[in-house]
Amino acid sequence: CPKEHRTPVVEKFRRHFCHHLLIPLNDADGTCLTAQEIHEAAVYDMYQYCRQNDLVHVWAYIWSCWYALPQQWALWAQSAYPLISRMRTTMKAEGFWRLFKHDVLGSFSRPGLDLVTYLIFTEVLPSIKRKLDHVLGRQRVGGPHVLAPWAKEAKSVWMDKSQLDSIRRAKKEKKLLSANPKTSAAKKRQEKQLEWLREEAEQSQGQYRTALLNWTCSCPSFLLSRFLFCKHLIRKANTKLGTNRPGLGFFRKLRRFLLSDCRYSRCRPCSPQRPLLCRSYPATNRRCPG
Helix, strand or coil, rough: CCCHHHHHHHHHHHHHHHHCCEEEEEEECCCCCCCCHHHHHHHHHHHHHHHHHCHHHHHHHHHHHCCCCCCCCHHHHHHCCCCCCCCCCHHHHHHHHHHHHHHHHHHCCCHHHHCCCCCCCHHHHHHHHHHHHHHCCCCCCCCCCCHHHHHHHHHHHHHHHHCCHHHHHHHHHHHHHHHHCCCCHHHHHHHHHHHHHHHHHHHHCCCCCECCCCCCCHHHHHHHHHHCCCCHHHHHHHHCCCCCCCCHHHHHCCCCCCCCHHHHHCCCCCCCCCCCCCCCCCCCCCCCCC
């Protein structure tokens, strides 16, 4: 793939991966596409881009290895399943076996199956049990419990999006200006980001369909968020909580769950009279500030 097309292709790939039948479109009715419509829209979006830019080999690779039904698409797309997964199981499995191979089996040359089984019971399971006790709060009874690494990051994102847009932009601009880029590429990237911040300050606020009860929002920031957070949902939740800075106890009780099945009745197929779009994104490649 030519260098100038790599970023747009990866960005389209990210959006196609994150889109799900429970996340509404940003239209007047808050339409939820079906799994088949999401796949058709994603294939059409990527095909049109490759066709317009004469990326024949890129399309051949993407179709055969990623977008073909039913073998490849179901391996990675969230929309291939009725619920949104709360973790990347493939990465978890790969990470586990990578650590097991290098940390536990690193001292052995071609160990037998009986030795591998013994090492799993004696070296791996005890550490898994300690981690499980930590997650379930069975350690340090009566003492303070620290937040899990993912909960710390979720707290940081929550606190950031709870602030006013003007304060967030001022902090981002200060951080960018305090940086000292050493290469010309880094300077151009810094100038581009500063330009985006100024454009963001001038643009009007978008209107998105936000459902606090279902914890869904039609903004692009919610779609691409690791924790399914966006400023619209967080600020509504803060209003319900009565504070813009929830305490540590709130984040200790915060849990990652799958979305409930009760949302299926809200999903409706898109009208055949309108173009089939994966989402109604802005015309530029800039991200939603939410």
